[in-house]
Amino acid sequence: xxxxxxxxxxxxxxxxxxxxxxxxxxxxxxxxxxxxxxxxxxxxxxxxxxxxxxxxxxxxxxxxxxxxxxxxxxxxxxxxxxxxxxxxxxxxxxxxxxxxxxxxxxxxxxxxxxxxxxxxxxxxxxxxxxxxxxxxx
Amino acid sequence: xxxxxxxxxxxxxxxxxxxxxxxxxxxxxxxxxxxxxxxxxxxxxxxxxxxxxxxxxxxxxxxxxxxxxxxxxxxxxxxxxxxxxxxxxxxxxxxxxxxxxxxxxxxxxxxxxxxxxxxxxxxxxxxxxxxxxxxxxxxxxxxxxxxxxxxxxxxxxxxxxxxxxxxxxxxxxxxxxxxxxxxxxxxxxxxxxxxxxxxxxxxxxxxxxxxxxxxxxxxxxxxxxxxxxxxxxxxxxxxxxxxxxxxxxxxxxxxxxxxxxxxxxxxxxxxxxxxxxxxxxxxxxxxxxxxxxxxxxxxxxxxxxxxxxxx
Numbered sequence: 421x422x423x424x425x426x427x428x429x430x431x432x433x434x435x436x437x438x439x440x441x442x443x444x445x446x447x448x449x450x451x452x453x454x455x456x457x458x459x460x461x462x463x464x465x466x467x468x469x470x471x472x473x474x475x476x477x478x479x480x481x482x483x484x485x486x487x488x489x490x491x492x493x494x495x496x497x498x499x500x501x502x503x504x505x506x507x508x509x510x511x512x513x514x515x516x517x518x519x520x521x522x523x524x525x526x527x528x529x530x531x532x533x534x535x536x537x538x539x540x541x542x543x544x545x546x547x548x549x550x551x552x553x554x555x556x557x
Numbered sequence: 558x559x560x561x562x563x564x565x566x567x568x569x570x571x572x573x574x575x576x577x578x579x580x581x582x583x584x585x586x587x588x589x590x591x592x593x594x595x596x597x598x599x600x601x602x603x604x605x606x607x608x609x610x611x612x613x614x615x616x617x618x619x620x621x622x623x624x625x626x627x628x629x630x631x632x633x634x635x636x637x638x639x640x641x642x643x644x645x646x647x648x649x650x651x652x653x654x655x656x657x658x659x660x661x662x663x664x665x666x667x668x669x670x671x672x673x674x675x676x677x678x679x680x681x682x683x684x685x686x687x688x689x690x691x692x693x694x695x696x697x698x699x700x701x702x703x704x705x706x707x708x709x710x711x712x713x714x715x716x717x718x719x720x721x722x723x724x725x726x727x728x729x730x731x732x733x734x735x736x737x738x739x740x741x742x743x744x745x746x747x748x749x750x751x752x753x754x755x756x757x758x759x760x761x762x763x764x765x766x767x768x769x770x771x772x773x774x775x776x777x778x779x780x781x782x783x784x785x786x787x788x789x790x791x792x793x794x795x796x797x798x799x800x801x802x803x804x805x806x807x808x809x810x811x812x813x814x815x816x817x818x819x820x821x822x823x824x825x826x827x828x829x830x831x832x833x834x835x836x837x838x839x840x841x842x843x844x845x846x847x848x849x850x851x852x853x854x855x856x857x858x859x860x861x862x863x864x865x866x867x868x
Contacts, residue, residue, distance in 0.1 A: 497735040500709060504745040534718055536738040537745035 493530050503528075504537050518543070592764060595827030601764050608762050609714060611821040612656070616716035618816040619657050620724075625815055626808050626822075634860050635757060638786045639663040641853070641862060642753055646672040646704025651751045651776060653741045653769075654759020655710035656717030658725055658734075665730055668706040675704075703733045709746075711739045712759075742768040746776045753777075757786040761832045770845035777867045783847055789854070789861035790834035796857055804829070835861050 493512075502509055503521040510519040510528070518527040519535055526542040528535055594604045615622060623631045639660065644650065646668045652660045680686070680694055712718050718736050725734060739745045741756070741763050754773045763769045773783050791797040804826040812822025833841065835852050838861075842850045847865030854861050 494735050496707060496733075497709065497737065500735075500746050500750060501737065502745055502747045504739060504743040507747060509747075531715075532719070532722075534715075534722070534736045534738055535745075536715075538713065538738060538740055539743065541738075 493533055493535050497535070501535060501537065505539050593831050595824045595831065605764050607824075608764075611824055612714045612762075613716045614818050615816055615821050616656075616714065616720045619717065619720060620659075622812065622816055622822070625811055630856070631758075634786060634855055635659050635663055637855060638755065638757060638784060638862055639667050641864070642667075642755070642782070642784055644668050644671075644706065644753065646675065646706050648706050648752045649750065650706075650708040650753045650755065651711060651744075651746065652708055653711045653744070653754065653756045653773070654713070654762065655755075655757070656712045656714065656721055656759075658710055658721035658730075660755050660757050661708045661710050661721075661734060662725070662728065662730055664708050665703065665706070665733060668704060669702055672702060672704040672706075705733075707733045707735070709735050709737060709751075711737045711741070711744065713738070713740050742772060744772045744776055748775050749778045750776050751778060751781060753782050753784065755784045755786070758788070760785055760787055761828050766833075766841060767844065770842060770847075774846045774867055779867055781867045783842065783863075783865040783867070785838070785842070785863040787838070787861060787863070788829040788832065789838070789852075789858050791858040793857055800859060835863075838863055 498510075498512055498519075501519060503524065503526075505526075506521065506524055508521060508523055510521055512518075513520050513527070516527070517530045519530065519537075520527045526539075526544055528537055528542050530536070590601060591598055592601050592604050593599070594607050599607065612619075627634075642650075642664070644664060644667055648664075648668065650661070650664050652658075652664070655661055676694060676697065680691065683690075686694075710718070710721060712721070715738055718738060722736055725731070737745065741759070742765050754777050756769070756773070760766060760769060770783075777783065791800050808826050809819050809822045812825075813819040816822070832838075835854070835858065839850050839852055842863055842865045845865075846867065848868045850863065850865040852861045852863045
């Protein structure tokens with residue numbers, strides 16, 4: 421979701437700091453990407469709002485719009501969750517609202533506060549595909 | 558080709574087996590050994606996909622359909638399950654294939670009332686309390702009405718979880734309840750975590766029941782209890798005839814009329830017939846390592862509750 425927003429961020433002229441790049445910047449780029457990052461976050465917020473409306477959730481938890489798409493999960497749940505493949509603990513990444521397994525280099529998305537722990541849905545966090553290529557969606 | 562792969566598959570570890578299931582379609586091999594979808598024979602991957610679609614289609618109308626098909630009796634079955642569980646406050650429950658949250662809500666109600674009774678009894682037995690102590694006790698009840706009980710609802714289908722979450726909001730359940738999208742054959746929980754594992758009307762839809770039972774064993778604490786509520790086999794011949802008649806003539810029609818979906822409910826009744834009977838399921842539960850495995854027939858075997866302990 422967040423990666424998909426990048427190409428859209430590049431041509432958008434608003435939100436100050438014009439786009440100085442023609443192609444989509446890499447996520448961990450240099451200074452120019454910082455402004456792209458600001459636009460990205462703006463897109464992310466917009467996307468989050470769309471997602472929330474689409475999901476029909478009436479915002480019962482009343483949480484502020486987080487930096488990532490969707491609401492963070494309940495802290496009590498994070499205690500229990502491990503990676504279904506390796507059964508190792510996960511790290512909650514607030515910026516992308518994902519649960520990350522560092523060892524295997526995969527990230528599980530959290531949508532609407534519900535973590536998606538199906539291996540096929542996990543995203544690879546590595547730049548190059550891992551040797552096995554089996555955890556990639 | 559599939560035959561040659563099967564022994565290899567058996568040799569792979571549990572996790573390896575899951576990876577194999579992922580790799581199979583990617584490499585263009587046969588997507589798993591043959592299994593059944595209702596009365597059809599399909600590959601495992603196809604079955605998983607078809608079942609996902611069934612529940613995606615019925616999610617919105619799931620509760621309504623349950624009420625009309627079982628004439629509301631499914632509520633009694635679920636009540637009996639939770640009463641059998643008899644959870645005390647502080648219990649950690651994982652409800653797998655819990656979709657719309659029926660078991661989870663009943664669990665929360667149960668522990669809340671047990672907790673209330675506990676606190677009332679405590680008050681009654683201490684006659685010479687000062688006013689501060691009494692009010693402290695009431696505050697205790699307010700701040701911790703569930704007594705630290707928790708239930709995690711795990712389901713493989715996003716639509717069912719969404720429906721469940723909405724229902725929870727609507728009915729006012731928030732504390733002690735969490736939702737996870739996960740596969741019963743590969744639970745995203747660590748070992749020895751939960752006091753009770755329940756799967757109500759879900760194990761029938763799992764592709765590899767043995768894997769699901771192994772996972773159930775894994776995530777339960779020592780002393781933990783496994784409870785499975787599922788349609789089963791009716792031995793009484795007359796009742797069996799009537800049940801068949803009702804299942805095959807009435808239920809798909811209800812499905813079409815109420816949910817606009819004949820096929821899903823056709824699948825439902827066929828899958829019930831294909832599911833192993835009481836003794837066979839009991840043997841499977843024992844194979845997973847559970848002890849003191851037993852089952853209780855409800856309504857002469859239309860439904861059965863299987864119970865086992867991790868000891």
